Amino acid sequence: MIRVGIAGATGYTGVELVRILSRHPQVRIVAGTSEQYQGSALGAVFPHLGEEAGALELLPLEAERLAAACDVVFLALPHGVAGSVAPALVAEGVKVIDLGADFRLRDPEAYRAWYRHDPAPAELLAEAAYGLPELYREAIRPARLVANPGCYPTSCALAAAPLLKAGLVETRGIVFDSKSGVSGAGRGVSLGVHFGEVNENFKAYSVAGTHRHTPEIEQTLSDLAGEAIRVTFTPHLVPMTRGILTTAYFQLKEPVSREAVLEVFRDFYRGAPFVRVRPAGNLPQTKEVWGSNRCDIGVEVDARTGRVLVVAVLDNLVKGAAGQAVQNMNLLFGLPETLGLEALPVYP
Amino acid sequence: MIRVGIAGATGYTGVELVRILSRHPQVRIVAGTSEQYQGSALGAVFPHLGEEAGALELLPLEAERLAAACDVVFLALPHGVAGSVAPALVAEGVKVIDLGADFRLRDPEAYRAWYRHDPAPAELLAEAAYGLPELYREAIRPARLVANPGCYPTSCALAAAPLLKAGLVETRGIVFDSKSGVSGAGRGVSLGVHFGEVNENFKAYSVAGTHRHTPEIEQTLSDLAGEAIRVTFTPHLVPMTRGILTTAYFQLKEPVSREAVLEVFRDFYRGAPFVRVRPAGNLPQTKEVWGSNRCDIGVEVDARTGRVLVVAVLDNLVKGAAGQAVQNMNLLFGLPETLGLEALPVYP
Amino acid sequence: MIRVGIAGATGYTGVELVRILSRHPQVRIVAGTSEQYQGSALGAVFPHLGEEAGALELLPLEAERLAAACDVVFLALPHGVAGSVAPALVAEGVKVIDLGADFRLRDPEAYRAWYRHDPAPAELLAEAAYGLPELYREAIRPARLVANPGCYPTSCALAAAPLLKAGLVETRGIVFDSKSGVSGAGRGVSLGVHFGEVNENFKAYSVAGTHRHTPEIEQTLSDLAGEAIRVTFTPHLVPMTRGILTTAYFQLKEPVSREAVLEVFRDFYRGAPFVRVRPAGNLPQTKEVWGSNRCDIGVEVDARTGRVLVVAVLDNLVKGAAGQAVQNMNLLFGLPETLGLEALPVYP
Amino acid sequence: MIRVGIAGATGYTGVELVRILSRHPQVRIVAGTSEQYQGSALGAVFPHLGEEAGALELLPLEAERLAAACDVVFLALPHGVAGSVAPALVAEGVKVIDLGADFRLRDPEAYRAWYRHDPAPAELLAEAAYGLPELYREAIRPARLVANPGCYPTSCALAAAPLLKAGLVETRGIVFDSKSGVSGAGRGVSLGVHFGEVNENFKAYSVAGTHRHTPEIEQTLSDLAGEAIRVTFTPHLVPMTRGILTTAYFQLKEPVSREAVLEVFRDFYRGAPFVRVRPAGNLPQTKEVWGSNRCDIGVEVDARTGRVLVVAVLDNLVKGAAGQAVQNMNLLFGLPETLGLEALPVYP
The missing domain is CATH 3.30.360.10 (Dihydrodipicolinate Reductase; domain 2)
Incomplete structure (x- = not known):
């Protein structure tokens, strides 16, 4: 089982990761963080999750703690935060999938101009794979850090x-x-x-x-x-x-x-x-x-x-955020690309 | 694998049965009927189903054909139709789960008064189990015919x-x-x-x-x-x-x-x-x-x-129609009550 | 023309008062207040109001200023604020229609218990008319202060x-x-x-x-x-x-x-x-x-x-807030009860 | 007072004409037609209209009857119908404002190609004014027939x-x-x-x-x-x-x-x-x-x-249908362009 952490578990992207990952057959969610709700159980914030998925205790965002517990960490954080958390995780051999924008633009100056924030460290930016599997599948598979695309x-x-x-x-x-x-x-x-x-x-x-x-x-x-x-x-x-x-x-x-x-x-x-x-x-x-x-x-x-x-x-x-991130995780870990993502659309 | 038929596959209840059952690990959908769309593939009516679930060819409603192909048939039909189809299916040893009202009221005269229609055959009505598992679980397990409750x-x-x-x-x-x-x-x-x-x-x-x-x-x-x-x-x-x-x-x-x-x-x-x-x-x-x-x-x-x-x-x-019907199917076939129904709510 | 002031013009109730009153043939809106947007024109907050209704400059909430300029003031304020503003207005002979709760409950202790706030001054509370015209029409006509009912x-x-x-x-x-x-x-x-x-x-x-x-x-x-x-x-x-x-x-x-x-x-x-x-x-x-x-x-x-x-x-x-308040104003000023309120529902 | 008829009073465009025109100070609605609801009062179809606007009796569509009763007739009819009704009205000196497409395209063959229907009579088509006042105001004023634009x-x-x-x-x-x-x-x-x-x-x-x-x-x-x-x-x-x-x-x-x-x-x-x-x-x-x-x-x-x-x-x-039609009526009758159309947007 892949041990998964979700940094920023109580935003809409975070809770969608929980929904998908809690049904993924090769995954166990072992850590979730939330600035706003730290100390609470996830189910206290989202009663719809029920006992099992809701039992996760929300932690403050600490890279070391996540690195110690996880094989892969999804970052669903405000712009600028991922850039400072990701290096410590990658350094510890933890795979990182960032759902924010910090690693999407290859050009650090473009990032600075559009996001008005210091770009992520240059060497990590350079090695990040842009996580759109349909176009960059082969670059994603061996990556240590994936920049999940915008919706x-x-x-x-x-x-x-x-x-x-x-x-x-x-x-x-x-x-x-x-x-x-x-x-x-x-x-x-x-x-x-x-x-x-x-x-x-x-x-x-x-x-x-x-x-x-x-x-x-x-x-x-x-x-x-x-x-x-x-x-x-x-x-x-x-x-x-x-x-x-x-x-x-x-x-x-x-x-x-x-x-x-x-x-x-x-x-x-x-x-x-x-x-x-x-x-x-x-x-x-x-x-x-x-x-x-x-x-x-x-x-x-x-x-x-x-x-x-x-x-x-x-x-x-889903395809615009959490689902695509799981698709990237499947590629990173050599799993079938569709694993855990087979659910049909809900209609109507 | 349980061979399943869905009579009335192109209403909202029918297509929700398809959504749930196509992900059920012990089920294969082998037949679907539709008066309006017979002859079409289900996917031509509902493009969201994709190739696999959408490939099902829609048949006219014929009890014999369903009986020959299925272990269980879900009836998602207008009031009054199920009452005439169910007996032939039950007689052939096919389990029937009716999502309409024809078998819900034990009193045939009450049915006649409220639905302004002839009630279903008395003997079948008498043996139908009311499919609310939380209240009638033990009566459902051995039943041949389950009347799935209203929402x-x-x-x-x-x-x-x-x-x-x-x-x-x-x-x-x-x-x-x-x-x-x-x-x-x-x-x-x-x-x-x-x-x-x-x-x-x-x-x-x-x-x-x-x-x-x-x-x-x-x-x-x-x-x-x-x-x-x-x-x-x-x-x-x-x-x-x-x-x-x-x-x-x-x-x-x-x-x-x-x-x-x-x-x-x-x-x-x-x-x-x-x-x-x-x-x-x-x-x-x-x-x-x-x-x-x-x-x-x-x-x-x-x-x-x-x-x-x-x-x-x-x-x-779901719990008001198709999901509860699958829950009843699980009981009828001795499967875990939650099988195929574990998906978390979609939020938001 | 009746000179009207609206205290709290930028909430939903306030802007609905503007919509109705700006088409009322006997009214001129002469003052509007807003804590959040004071100093702006109303039209900068609500572009839909257009040039005429939008031209109103938003003032801070000052009873004297309102009293000097207005014949009647509508209070669309948070609970507890109206109780402290209304007395000064009434004392200056300005009619007051309070769309909040401060004058709705005759029993000061009930107000304290339910709203966890000091009640309005007892004498003013005692004379306030409950502004539900269909039940209290005759009490409203001569009132100095009307408590507009909750929706x-x-x-x-x-x-x-x-x-x-x-x-x-x-x-x-x-x-x-x-x-x-x-x-x-x-x-x-x-x-x-x-x-x-x-x-x-x-x-x-x-x-x-x-x-x-x-x-x-x-x-x-x-x-x-x-x-x-x-x-x-x-x-x-x-x-x-x-x-x-x-x-x-x-x-x-x-x-x-x-x-x-x-x-x-x-x-x-x-x-x-x-x-x-x-x-x-x-x-x-x-x-x-x-x-x-x-x-x-x-x-x-x-x-x-x-x-x-x-x-x-x-x-x-409308009938649950701003419209009923205008209906009360019509009664206070001896106008036809329906004046300015004849618009048909918008359907669909 | 301008005597107004509405042909097709029970569609969304028709009932919106009723909403606007029933508050127009220079207008009296004297006739309304409906194929589906003829013989009913308009208020039986749309209870929101209340007693006054709802009292209008719905007639079958007969050009002579409309011509005898009306100074202007609004046609809110399916494509192809207006083309056959308008000539008789115009011939009787009744102004016509067609809210359908029959008189919008100057080129009869373009109409035939796009609407797959015979175009309206050529001479009437040629004299119709395209009722977009901001661009064709002067052509509208003297017109006998106005083609109200599409939304x-x-x-x-x-x-x-x-x-x-x-x-x-x-x-x-x-x-x-x-x-x-x-x-x-x-x-x-x-x-x-x-x-x-x-x-x-x-x-x-x-x-x-x-x-x-x-x-x-x-x-x-x-x-x-x-x-x-x-x-x-x-x-x-x-x-x-x-x-x-x-x-x-x-x-x-x-x-x-x-x-x-x-x-x-x-x-x-x-x-x-x-x-x-x-x-x-x-x-x-x-x-x-x-x-x-x-x-x-x-x-x-x-x-x-x-x-x-x-x-x-x-x-x-409104501006895409009924309101623009009333704006055109104002131009046809020499009234202020905004008469009856001054209501502010409803927000929120």
Whole structure:
């Protein structure tokens, strides 16, 4: 059994890790930390967990203690904290999967510019694997430290990858219009997540290239295209709890049929157990992946304007966070990629 | 492996059976029927099911065909249909779990009066076990036919059982004020489930003893009390998809402390793996059982008015329908009661 | 034109007062206060108000300044604050309508016990009119100070009044099972109003006679019945923004037909422009009063159990708060009771 | 008083016309039609309307009868029906405002291609004014027949107009990513508006230039630019009842500052009482126009990619349908453009 620790167990990402890992056949959760609730049992914060998963006692965040008890530690911490905790864990031979942003951007100065915080130590940053298995699987397997991608970037990268790899589309002018449920904002309280402000409401936010996921998306797309790419990324808030849908707009270099584009997607994702390319004429909805680690993708071609549209959906807390982290853990420990992640979406 | 058939696989109850059973380690789904979609693959109706669960071909409803292929058949059919299908299945030695109302009321005339339909054959009605394991577990184990309870009655009966069994409360004047998510109305289209009519809205319906679950609740409560009981049951519609919360009001015969009442509940549900009695001061919310087979119960005593209040929550599609049906299947086949039903609630 | 001030203009109640009063033909809003946003224009906090209503500059709360500028001041303040502000305003001849609880309970000791705060000055408390026009209209007209009722108590009192006045029902054992939208909790941030915790969720809270609206409901019902009444009141939270539905349960003294009960309600509310008694068989839904000052009431008799059920709905921010306050203002200033409150509900 | 008829009074658009017009000081609603509910009073279908507005008796659709009774008739009918009813009304000197699509496209063959239905009579089509007052005000005033725009096209055209008129942006590659609440689909029942399918879900539909609003958007944009324009328009369904938000993407011809673009918008909409251009850094949300006839617009420039982003929000049933129709009626009858439409948005 793999001994697992979760640093930051009482946020939405943390408790989703608990939900998934407590049913994983090769895992035992041995430690959880929480600044806010330390000293309590996890079940006192989340009564839905029941006796077994709820029994975990919440500790303060101490790297040594986690290192002593765990084979792998998931970090679900505010930006800037992981960078200071991870080195001690890695030094002790503990695998680290960071669900925050501290190790996502390879360029330390980009991190500093976008997150307004000192970047993580350069040598550790350099060796971190970007944990999007569908694109970086072989780099993840041997890694000591995995930077789990952001929720939006996962949807954008998976929507764009086959097109850029195949060179079918212009690398300029790409638009990602993304829509997310509210849980992506975390469990912290603020007016922005107040039910009265969110319900029966829809808004854009952090538009025009100001959202921190922008450089992360661009880093992956540039990897795929082999050239520096800039994108327009616009996040929106949907009055629902879970789910991201990204509508991605690309300009075709030359006319291509929908069927041909679909074939490119199917080829690309052959062997990717969590990505489903939908048949022609069938676009995915967020509910169709709710609670699962799936990313479903639909494709349309607009011959009138020479565009390819890609619609990608995922559950921001699963494939966009905790589920993808477990997928990465499976790769790190040589387990089947899908282990513990087989649950079907909950519908309706 | 138990070979399972699902008659009525494309309603909300049917597809929830598919979700649960496709992950059950001792089950193989070998047949599914649908009047509306016969001839299609299940995955064409529900793309979220993916290749494996979606591959099932939908058949017309034919008892012989089901009997030949299945060890157990779940009936998720409109009222009145199960009564005509079940006899042929039972006669062939196939276990039947009916998720409709046709076998719930022991009194055929009560069925006729409330459902305005001919009751099921008397002999089969007489032998049907009422599938609420927490109250009728031993009658279920050897049964050939199980009548899976209604969603509301499950919550009402579990809220009332310990109090009536212990004789702590008056048997007159009991009120069940129940609130349900919209999926309880099924997948059929109507103005009553139109998003524009339900969202940002709350209503009562079928009030004043007119809802068909009333005699079902009364039958179980009368069993528990050993005398004929009449209750006031009022259902309401909540603008959410899943979940039932029942607020139950009882008059204490004599003053009793909350702690004493809680102890009665804890004793009663010892050994019931899906019922959680909450600690004092902690009332359950529907979200805390979402997607799971749990029924969580909280208790308060109002000394000012001599009342006990019980709050019971469950997921109407799981413990209120498909999950409870699988729990019954486990009992019928001598499996651990929790097998295939261990998933934690999805939160948030 | 009546010069109006709003103390606490940036809570949900305050901004609803602005919405209604800015369209009232006899009113000019001349002052608004906000601790949090003082110095800003109201439109900077609420862009939806537009230039005209948004131009109001937010002041700190100073009684003298308000008294100098206003003919009437609405107090939408935290409990305990109104009690210290109102005297200075009344002393200056300014009419005061308090939307908080400080003047609702006639008994100072009851206030102290339920609100854990010093009660308002006794003489002012003694002269305050309880602002439920349908029951206390004549006391309101000449008042200097009006205590605007709570949202739940408005629905409970209007549901019960005709029955108690007519002596049709037992005064013991009355149950009010109330359900409210989230805006009733105000605009302050907390985990309890976090979208992720409220959406797709339903819960009871402050049950078993612990909610502060309990003594307020009992005070009014005791007035009506001419005897001290204790009730069971249970509030619940509905995943919607606006609306209260109260299901009220009464025991009939003797069998009475639904039609006879309806006639009692119709008689009682003749001349009450905002209360609509629904025809037999037609129960109101919260959406049917959304955004309006209406309270709609439906009645059913359950002959099986000898109960009368009353369902009352209102918009908690309008008839449950700001709209009722404007109705009271109209009475104080001798205007038609409906002036500025004629807008139809917004549906859907 | 203007005598008004509403053909199709029981759909969401029809009942919204009733809500607005019943409070309009210069209007009397004298006739309403409904195929489904003819013979009933409107209040029997919509109890929220109350006695006065609810008293209207619903008639079958007969042009002569409407012509005899009305000065103006609003047509809220299925596509294809208005085309056959309007001529008789116009011939009798009755003003007609069609809220459907039959008179929106000037090119009859485009109508036939997109709506798969015979177009309206050519001469009437030729004289119809496109009822977007902010762009076609002078053509509307003298018209006999007004084609009220679609909800999506209103948001897209208002977002694009200042930019195209000023020639600031490329006319190729424009993307409108639009998101709508469910009421846009009307009150008819279907699986697509089932609460269980829509709630906690988000989807795109009619993508890649297949939605019928595409040619309508292109017609207006081509008018503005003076050249034929093709756009990419993608509608999405948001789990809320009312509201449209369109995120519009344009490529700047040359670098321009946000402030300069905002100035272009402010100039363009000076004198348009229902369009509010938001200050820099302030983007509108759908809730901020809920229930009102406003269209709020926010603008951002992304210097990194040379793009202008415009976010436009409106209430699809008001500025996107019934409110805009009343605005057009005001123009037709020489009334102040805002008469009867002054209500503030309902927030929260």
